[in-house]
Amino acid sequence: VQLVESGGGSAQVGGSLRLSCTASGLTTTHNAVAWFRQIPGTEREGVASIFTRGGTTTYADSVKGRFTISQDSFRNTVYLQMNNLKPEDSARYSCAAGSVSPLFAGGSESLQSREYKYWGQGTQVTVS
Numbered sequence: 001v002q003l004v005e006s007g008g009g010s011a012q013v014g015g016s017l018r019l020s021c022t023a024s025g026l027t028t029t030h031n032a033v034a035w036f037r038q039i040p041g042t043e044r045e046g047v048a049s050i051f052t053r054g055g056t057t058t059y060a061d062s063v064k065g066r067f068t069i070s071q072d073s074f075r076n077t078v079y080l081q082m083n084n085l086k087p088e089d090s091a092r093y094s095c096a097a098g099s100v101s102p103l104f105a106g107g108s109e110s111l112q113s114r115e116y117k118y119w120g121q122g123t124q125v126t127v128s
Contacts, residue, residue, distance in 0.1 A: 001025040001118040003095050008123030011085050017125060019080040021095030026076070026118075032100035033078045035069060036113060037091035037125075046111025047093070048080060049100075056105040062088075085127040094122040 007019040021033065034049035048069035049058045057069050068081040078095060096116035104110045 001030070001097065003097060003118055003120035005093065005095055005120045005123040008093060008125045010126045010128070013085060013087060013127060015085050015127070016081070016083045017085065018082065019093055019095075019123060019125075021078045021080075021120060023076045023078070023097060026097055029099045030097050030118070031102070032105075032110060032115070033071070033095060033097045034111060034116060035078075035080045035093055035095050036111075037089075037093045038122075039091045044094075044113050045091075046108075046113065049110040050078060051100070051102070051105045051110070054105065058106055058108065058110045060111060082125070085125075087127050090125060090127045092122040092124050095120045 002024045004022050011017050032051050035047045036044050037047050038044040047060050047063055050069045066084045071078045097118045098116035100115045
């Protein structure tokens with residue numbers, strides 16, 4: 001399994017960026033993809049998740065109304081559209097995939113890093 005992120009970079013406050021996570025090697029048992037972010041020296045934070053069958057999404061309170069997670073199954077890609085960016089959104093963003101209990105769909109458990117087995121290398125986002 002390989003996850004490759006792209007789309008990071010610099011943005012102004014109030015601006016937008018779209019991150020992409022392209023997956024290869026996933027099977028039908030891998031039913032969820034999530035975006036996480038981390039600032040050095042702090043804990044990793046779950047930002048958004050999506051269950052690939054059904055499309056149920058979950059967002060951290062800090063990004064609700066500003067970020068949108070979506071998927072393009074044909075391209076095996078999950079996107080994170082980030083609007084109205086704030087300086088506190090600056091972090092390294094990573095996508096992750098795993099076999100997550102369907103009971104967690106729509107809940108905060110789907111934003112827990114322990115639920116995901118496969119991780120990308122991450123992409124840096126800087127907002128200033």
